[in-house]
Amino acid sequence: DAGVxxxxxxxxxxxxxxxxxRCSPKSGHDTVSWYQQALGQGxxxxxxxxxxxxxxxxxxxxxxxxHQFPNYSSELNVNALLLGDSALYLCASSSTGGISTDTQYFxxxxxLTVL
Amino acid sequence: AxxxxxxxxxxxxxEGALVLLRCNYSSxxxxxxxxxxxxxxxxxxxxxxxxxxxxxVKGINGFEAEFKKSETSFHLTKPSAHMSDAAExxxxxxxxxxxxxxxxxxxTSLIVHP
Numbered sequence: 001d002a003g004v005x006x007x008x009x010x011x012x013x014x015x016x017x018x019x020x021x022r023c024s025p026k027s028g029h030d031t032v033s034w035y036q037q038a039l040g041q042g043x044x045x046x047x048x049x050x051x052x053x054x055x056x057x058x059x060x061x062x063x064x065x066x067h068q069f070p071n072y073s074s075e076l077n078v079n080a081l082l083l084g085d086s087a088l089y090l091c092a093s094s095s096t097g098g099i100s101t102d103t104q105y106f107x108x109x110x111x112l113t114v115l
Numbered sequence: 116a117x118x119x120x121x122x123x124x125x126x127x128x129x130e131g132a133l134v135l136l137r138c139n140y141s142s143x144x145x146x147x148x149x150x151x152x153x154x155x156x157x158x159x160x161x162x163x164x165x166x167x168x169x170x171x172v173k174g175i176n177g178f179e180a181e182f183k184k185s186e187t188s189f190h191l192t193k194p195s196a197h198m199s200d201a202a203e204x205x206x207x208x209x210x211x212x213x214x215x216x217x218x219x220x221x222x223t224s225l226i227v228h229p
Contacts, residue, residue: 004158033217042119042205042219043159058216090158104217106151106158 002027004093004107012113013081021076021110025093031055032074033104034066035090043090049074078112086114117142119208121220129228134178134193136223138206141187146210148189150180153203153222162204165189176200201227 005024013019025032031050035043045058049068068074072093078085088109096102122137140146147166151159163174170182180191189206206220 040221042207042221043217044219045216056216092159103161103164106160108156108158 004091004105006089006091006107006110008110009108010111010113012115014115015081015083017081018077018079019081019112021078021089021091021112022073023076023091023093023107024073025091026105029093029095029105030072031094031096032068032072033092033094034074034076035092036060036085037088037090037109039087046076081114083114086112088112117146117208117218119206119218119220121204121206121223123223124221125224125226127226127228128196130198131195134191134196134200134225136191136204136206136225138180138189138191138220139187140189140206140208142208146208148180148182149207149209149217150174150178150189150191151205151207151219152176153205155202159205162191196225196227198227198229201225 004026007022033048034046037043046060047057048055052068063079065077088111090109091107092104094102094104118141120139149164150162152162153159162178163172165172165182173179178193180189182189203222203224205222207217209217
């Protein structure tokens with residue numbers, strides 16, 4: 001049983017560019033959450049998708065947007081990249097229908113570097 | 116807004132010694148509390164979680180944590196450290212102050228000496 005998978009593993013972009021990160025949830029999971037983890041920091045919640053809709057959102061600007069597909073996989077899009085967007089982006093899935101109190105399973109992350 | 120404080124960015128112990136990683140949260144209502152472990156270049160793995168049942172929660176790999184409402188604490192312990200326990204540990208809270216957005220602490224790096 002494959003766990004949460006994310007692609008790509010690493011990505012290098014320049015300021016002002018746009019990036020799309022992808023996540024496939026663990027089999028049987030219907031909810032996907034995205035987190036940003038800056039170096040030396042804990043993960044920060046970006047948003048959560050359930051039933052193809054954004055259900056909750058953290059304190060991130062509109063440059064961060066997402067999408068969930070009918071097969072429950074998800075994309076995170078970041079526009080107009082800033083140097084401060086350099087971080088590890090983590091995807092987590094759960095089978096809780098959008099409830100954040102249940103166990104989340106994390107993927108290995110995508111390391112984004114903005115030059 | 117809910118918050119989580121992890122005291123000590125680094126904790127160093129000898130192999131076989133007691134591990135104690137501290138976590139305090141801000142809330143007047145008992146929230147849901149989690150401990151995660153992150154090994155280098157990997158995602159987070161759930162160690163244990165508190166959901167208002169027993170105050171002493173047992174997790175994987177011999178770890179346990181005790182919820183103390185009076186101290187707003189949820190410290191993580193393990194009686195005997197193993198070299199393989201060296202990793203980054205994160206405490207997280209959900210449901211504190213009416214917020215169901217997960218909030219993580221800044222993490223504590225556990226160093227285990229032979």
